[in-house]
Amino acid sequence: MRRNAIWAGKLLAVAAILVWSLAPIALILSSSFKPERDIFAFPPRFSFVPTLDHYAALWARWPDFFVALGNSFIVTVLATLIAVAASLCAGYAYSRFRNSWLEASAFGLIVVRLIPPIVCTLPLFPAANALGLQDTHLWLAVLYATFFVSLGTFVMRSFIDQIPRELDEAAAIDGAGRFATLFRIIAPVAAQGMLAVAVFVIVFAWNEFLFAFIFTSTRAKTAPLVLAEIVGNFDGVEWGVLFAAATVQLAPVLIFVWVMQKYLVAGLTAGATKG
Amino acid sequence: MNTNRRTLLTGAAALLAAPGLARAQARRLDILSHRVHQAVLTQGAAGDLTEPWRRSNGAELAWTTADIGPMQDRLLREASLPQTDFGVGYLLNSRATPQVGALLEPLDGLLQSDPIARYDDIAPGLRQAMQVGGRTIAIPVRHATNGLFYNAALLEERGITAPPASFEEFLDQCRRVSGRRGEGPPVVGLVMTAALASYPVIFARAFAGDFITEDFRLLPNRDAMVSGIAAIRGLFEANALPRTYATITNEDQVTWLLQGRAAFAILPFARHAQLNRPDQSRFAGRINAIEVPVSTTAPAGTRMATAVEFWSLSLPRNARDKALGWSFIREMSSPEVTLGSARNGNGPVRVSTYAEPAFAASTPLAAVEAAALSRARIPFPAFPEASRAEAIFVEEVQSAVLGRKTPAQAVADTASRVQPLLPT
Numbered sequence: 001m002r003r004n005a006i007w008a009g010k011l012l013a014v015a016a017i018l019v020w021s022l023a024p025i026a027l028i029l030s031s032s033f034k035p036e037r038d039i040f041a042f043p044p045r046f047s048f049v050p051t052l053d054h055y056a057a058l059w060a061r062w063p064d065f066f067v068a069l070g071n072s073f074i075v076t077v078l079a080t081l082i083a084v085a086a087s088l089c090a091g092y093a094y095s096r097f098r099n100s101w102l103e104a105s106a107f108g109l110i111v112v113r114l115i116p117p118i119v120c121t122l123p124l125f126p127a128a129n130a131l132g133l134q135d136t137h138l139w140l141a142v143l144y145a146t147f148f149v150s151l152g153t154f155v156m157r158s159f160i161d162q163i164p165r166e167l168d169e170a171a172a173i174d175g176a177g178r179f180a181t182l183f184r185i186i187a188p189v190a191a192q193g194m195l196a197v198a199v200f201v202i203v204f205a206w207n208e209f210l211f212a213f214i215f216t217s218t219r220a221k222t223a224p225l226v227l228a229e230i231v232g233n234f235d236g237v238e239w240g241v242l243f244a245a246a247t248v249q250l251a252p253v254l255i256f257v258w259v260m261q262k263y264l265v266a267g268l269t270a271g272a273t274k275g
Numbered sequence: 276m277n278t279n280r281r282t283l284l285t286g287a288a289a290l291l292a293a294p295g296l297a298r299a300q301a302r303r304l305d306i307l308s309h310r311v312h313q314a315v316l317t318q319g320a321a322g323d324l325t326e327p328w329r330r331s332n333g334a335e336l337a338w339t340t341a342d343i344g345p346m347q348d349r350l351l352r353e354a355s356l357p358q359t360d361f362g363v364g365y366l367l368n369s370r371a372t373p374q375v376g377a378l379l380e381p382l383d384g385l386l387q388s389d390p391i392a393r394y395d396d397i398a399p400g401l402r403q404a405m406q407v408g409g410r411t412i413a414i415p416v417r418h419a420t421n422g423l424f425y426n427a428a429l430l431e432e433r434g435i436t437a438p439p440a441s442f443e444e445f446l447d448q449c450r451r452v453s454g455r456r457g458e459g460p461p462v463v464g465l466v467m468t469a470a471l472a473s474y475p476v477i478f479a480r481a482f483a484g485d486f487i488t489e490d491f492r493l494l495p496n497r498d499a500m501v502s503g504i505a506a507i508r509g510l511f512e513a514n515a516l517p518r519t520y521a522t523i524t525n526e527d528q529v530t531w532l533l534q535g536r537a538a539f540a541i542l543p544f545a546r547h548a549q550l551n552r553p554d555q556s557r558f559a560g561r562i563n564a565i566e567v568p569v570s571t572t573a574p575a576g577t578r579m580a581t582a583v584e585f586w587s588l589s590l591p592r593n594a595r596d597k598a599l600g601w602s603f604i605r606e607m608s609s610p611e612v613t614l615g616s617a618r619n620g621n622g623p624v625r626v627s628t629y630a631e632p633a634f635a636a637s638t639p640l641a642a643v644e645a646a647a648l649s650r651a652r653i654p655f656p657a658f659p660e661a662s663r664a665e666a667i668f669v670e671e672v673q674s675a676v677l678g679r680k681t682p683a684q685a686v687a688d689t690a691s692r693v694q695p696l697l698p699t
Contacts, residue, residue: 036555040530042460129356214349217305217339225341232342234419235311235620236549237526 032243054240078141091156109150152197159193302334319619354378362600376407380590413587419543422564442570464515466537473582473654478503487655504682583651660696
């Protein structure tokens with residue numbers, strides 16, 4: 001009896017979490033197919049004739065949304081490559097070497113994580129302007145990568161800690177240098193960790209707003225900025241178009257996270273049982 | 276081919292100069308705006324109104340659009356740099372503080388040497404609000420003036436055949452239409468966001484009061500403000516305001532009116548078209564607007580000075596090509612472009628535009644809006660601590676409406692808390 005009650009309680013808790021997590025996504029998805037008048041109908045309408053009008057309107061009236069999606073993709077890929085490469089190198093160094101400089105720099109990495117991003121934007125804005133990096137994909141990618149290298153480094157370090165040092169030693173005996181050991185021996189074994197880091201960076205870079213709105217204008221403008229414009233239309237928000245855009249923006253990252261979820265869990269738990 | 280040092284140097288110099296030459300050949304004006312600003316100048320019934328200017332100046336326009344807050348932040352950040360690519364930026368009236376004014380080019384000299392056609396035709400309240408520190412810092416080009424929207428169908432269901440003629444009648448109608456409506460959803464008399472100061476300001480102005488005047492007098496008629504807040508509280512107590520009054524957003528007001536969940540809302544006149552679109556509204560063709568009426572207790576001759584928000588074109592002081600920027604501002608604020616952009620959906624800042632037969636014929640509320648605009652004033656003037664002052668005022672009004680303090684106490688507390696924030 002008591003076991004049944006516990007089981008039912010767990011089931012209820014899981015159901016509540018699922019509703020809490022999935023309801024907003026379901027709302028966005030269903031609203032993107034609802035006729036405009038029915039989106040905020042009261043009481044809500046759950047049966048409706050689906051329409052693709054909002055997607056057509058999004059394509060016709062907000063063509064720059066799709067350009068911005070392309071920019072989001074470029075920035076996300078670049079940021080991921082930079083962050084993963086830097087995290088791999090740094091994680092390897094922290095895993096295999098010990099000295100006071102490294103400890104101090106590890107502290108520095110944590111400090112970087114603690115700095116509110118908005119604080120960095122003030123000095124970075126004139127700097128980016130002076131360097132001619134304003135409104136470039138590269139600048140956004142570097143910024144995104146910078147804020148994730150610290151987390152990525154510790155994730156990679158946990159992964160690499162689990163790789164036996166004997167592999168390094170065997171490679172050294174075979175004549176491999178540090179870089180060859182890292183990229184030819186360690187990296188393939190730590191691929192799961194690299195994927196975990198990549199998932200974090202991709203989700204962050206795909207959705208990031210603050211840096212994008214400060215450092216882009218037209219050429220590197222990303223999709224979240226256009227979404228904000230659709231919301232902020234002071235001639236009246238086109239809710240159907242907004243939900244269609246949100247669905248298009250959401251879909252790739254949702255699918256990606258779904259496919260990669262096992263690596264995400266691995267990344268979060270890496271080193272958790274090391275003792 | 277022989278490659279010597281001279282050839283290399285010449286080639287390198289040409290490469291370095293190429294971007295500059297390209298820039299010099301194609302003049303380009305970078306504009307920082309909201310997307311709606313771009314749309315009303317380039318799309319719609321009147322077509323692309325920038326085309327003649329682009330042709331005559333041999334220049335291209337590069338629009339950078341963003342949502343209101345980010346766009347205004349960006350404008351000020353750009354204007355703070357040693358030099359900016361942006362030649363023109365749209366400025367919201369609430370941002371026109373002396374600090375911001377210092378970042379923008381004073382336009383008085385340009386207005387003298389290269390004047391805007393019939394500049395005096397622009398609504399005086401708007402022009403005055405762009406006079407900061409004795410200098411004109413921007414030219415008004417778009418306004419959103421608030422009117423009282425009503426759902427005629429919902430009023431008729433309760434036997435009300437005409438919109439209110441006085442503020443008291445308006446409050447009474449709000450109470451009468453509130454409640455369950457047959458099988459339909461419950462209706463509230465008035466849907467109103469609690470997040471903005473402009474609404475209690477309009478209520479106070481109905482009693483000949485105000486929040487902060489243009490010469491920075493705080494609560495010039497406290498009794499009127501008390502009456503205004505008491506009126507909102509009365510509606511809340513009578514269930515004529517949503518029970519969720521404190522969390523209603525600006526967009527909720529539109530949604531509630533579209534869905535027939537509210538009989539009245541105070542919104543910009545420009546919303547009329549959206550509120551009557553059959554694909555959006557459950558009451559298309561039945562939603563109309565009037566000027567917000569004044570109270571019968573207000574002094575004789577009191578006319579409603581409704582709240583207006585507006586956008587202006589400004590010239591960053593550090594812009595690379597100010598002559599090009601001014602040329603654009605001058606053209607886009609001309610009577611012809613004002614009319615054209617109005618046909619494209621813009622709120623025209625020139626009172627004369629409303630008298631244009633073609634525009635008046637296509638705009639059902641033209642006469643009402645023109646009358647409201649001629650007396651409209653901004654909710655309160657811009658000053659460095661304006662955001663805090665608004666937050667305090669909104670908080671005090673909410674406290675009074677929700678019954679946590681009396682309207683008189685809320686007004687007294689507003690006075691004591693806001694006074695230190697005003698410019699001296």
